[in-house]
Amino acid sequence: MTTETTKPEHFIRKILREDLESSKVNKIVTRFPPEPNGFLHIGHAKSICLNFGMAQEFGGECHLRFDDTNPEKESEEYVQSIKSDVSWLGFQWAGEERYASNYFDQLYSWAIELIEKGLAYVCDLTPEQAREYRGTLKEPGVNSPYRDRSIEENLDLFKRMTDGEFDEGAKVLRAKIDMASPNMNMRDPIIYRIRKVAHHQTGDKWCIYPMYDFTHGLSDAIEGITHSICTLEFEDHRPLYDWFIANVTAPAVPRQYEFARLNVNYTVTSKRKLKRLVDENVVSSWDDPRMPTISGMRRRGFTPTSIRNFCEMIGVTRQDSVVDVAMLEYAIRDDLDKNAPRAFCVLDPLPIEITNFDEDAVETLTLAGHPNRDDLATRSVPFTRHIMIDRADFREEANKKYKRLVLGKEVRLRGGYVIRADEVIKDADGRIEKILCTYDAETLGQNPTDGRKVKGVIHWVSATHGKQAEVRLYDRLFNEEAPDRGDVDFLEKLNPESLQVVKGAYIEPSLCEAAPEQRFQFEREGYFVADRFDHATDAPVFNKTIGLRDSWAKIENS
Ligand code: ATP
Ligand code: MG
Numbered sequence: 001m002t003t004e005t006t007k008p009e010h011f012i013r014k015i016l017r018e019d020l021e022s023s024k025v026n027k028i029v030t031r032f033p034p035e036p037n038g039f040l041h042i043g044h045a046k047s048i049c050l051n052f053g054m055a056q057e058f059g060g061e062c063h064l065r066f067d068d069t070n071p072e073k074e075s076e077e078y079v080q081s082i083k084s085d086v087s088w089l090g091f092q093w094a095g096e097e098r099y100a101s102n103y104f105d106q107l108y109s110w111a112i113e114l115i116e117k118g119l120a121y122v123c124d125l126t127p128e129q130a131r132e133y134r135g136t137l138k139e140p141g142v143n144s145p146y147r148d149r150s151i152e153e154n155l156d157l158f159k160r161m162t163d164g165e166f167d168e169g170a171k172v173l174r175a176k177i178d179m180a181s182p183n184m185n186m187r188d189p190i191i192y193r194i195r196k197v198a199h200h201q202t203g204d205k206w207c208i209y210p211m212y213d214f215t216h217g218l219s220d221a222i223e224g225i226t227h228s229i230c231t232l233e234f235e236d237h238r239p240l241y242d243w244f245i246a247n248v249t250a251p252a253v254p255r256q257y258e259f260a261r262l263n264v265n266y267t268v269t270s271k272r273k274l275k276r277l278v279d280e281n282v283v284s285s286w287d288d289p290r291m292p293t294i295s296g297m298r299r300r301g302f303t304p305t306s307i308r309n310f311c312e313m314i315g316v317t318r319q320d321s322v323v324d325v326a327m328l329e330y331a332i333r334d335d336l337d338k339n340a341p342r343a344f345c346v347l348d349p350l351p352i353e354i355t356n357f358d359e360d361a362v363e364t365l366t367l368a369g370h371p372n373r374d375d376l377a378t379r380s381v382p383f384t385r386h387i388m389i390d391r392a393d394f395r396e397e398a399n400k401k402y403k404r405l406v407l408g409k410e411v412r413l414r415g416g417y418v419i420r421a422d423e424v425i426k427d428a429d430g431r432i433e434k435i436l437c438t439y440d441a442e443t444l445g446q447n448p449t450d451g452r453k454v455k456g457v458i459h460w461v462s463a464t465h466g467k468q469a470e471v472r473l474y475d476r477l478f479n480e481e482a483p484d485r486g487d488v489d490f491l492e493k494l495n496p497e498s499l500q501v502v503k504g505a506y507i508e509p510s511l512c513e514a515a516p517e518q519r520f521q522f523e524r525e526g527y528f529v530a531d532r533f534d535h536a537t538d539a540p541v542f543n544k545t546i547g548l549r550d551s552w553a554k555i556e557n558s
Pocket of ligand 2: 035
């Protein structure tokens, strides 16, 4: 078969191509194997894009398999969120989703097979004793006194473990490999343990559960996975992966390949840590827009394309590294710059009265949906005597660098007229309440004809026809580059300004019709998305996805 691609080469792609070309395999079968014990994060996205992406590229298939061997930490809620995240990213798993727990019967009979071959035994060491017997990286382990139990005794004890006769922790089933192996994973690893808890898929059927290492590789074999792609921390587990497959009557021989996991600065990518953020109410939920979870990023306004592009950009290697979060931010900015329609939103409204424009008049201006995308619909923006501009866009006095509205000077309203600030009205405390302006009726879409130069352009919204909205301004959750490094708990490194809620922003009327999850560039402010859950026509809510420029880089370089 032909395996030409235009994508940049990486070692996994190379292996797959060579295996197809040499007919080592006829079809690529990969899998994405999350444990349903939390929501997926950006690190998982890398694995998803790799496993599904490679299968797609080479005309193979990718399975979604829940590696659900820890019932007490798992739940159906997590299963649902994972399915929804993978679909949203744009991938479709082959067939139904699969569960390692579907294979518990088969795994159980392979455990018996190992016992019958003298390759597994029931061990009564307490966890503390087992730790001592295990040795260290420098010292070999010591054989368990239960290692030489007869096959009959092992079969009997294992059956009684299965029947619930023993307490949790009283006994385990271990593989009989090599207590002196330099690889700790090979020192008679546990394959089954007693857990008297119900399972989200198998209910009360089992009170013993297989360990991850035993389950994972053999599930791959059951499913005919050809390339089992995982992160580098499993490299030392590969001999065990191969050992299990070699020592039971496995229907196929999958191969494991490892790549470097994704780490992103200013971010934590560990389900355990993300769970703490949720459990300790640092964020509102797993899908809080500040979370690096896929559902959080979705709610923040990231597009599936931007996440897939990011994963393509970072590449696939065997070198551990930390990716700059600015790359992720670049990926979303780039996508939204090209595709998000433009709109006006005034975050900190300052009233303007245009004294030479009729009180009741409404002029409907037609503005481009996007500066270089004729295919995006134009928008109708009402211009009225009372408008709002952003407080930061007016000063009573300013030097030439300030290209916005200054008392006595002119500025262009984007898509509209040139106005001049004539008078400032203040309240008793000296706070500016309103600016009285005049507009030049000859300047719609053209410069003043008498040669007056107007440099600045600001955005605006009709005060009478615009609508009020809630806008949630998000920023990075952590203000340190490596929140989970060092002695200080990562929760001490939170950015106190990661969320700011603006209640009375003014949006142009068309934005009320935005569908949940519709994305925009609010001109001069950044990229925003209508909140997936809270946005409604009569109560609009927008989330800030990302600013127009990288404000963090600016701070660091200044
Ligand atoms: P965490 O470390 O966040 O708890 P995990 O590895 O325990 O994640 P799993 O559900 O076991 O989570 O992961 C499913 C798949 O995603 C695995 O193949 C794992 O290697 C991969 N994966 C997890 N985190 C990353 C990451 N940061 N970068 C790349 N792949 C990852
Ligand atoms: Mg894991």
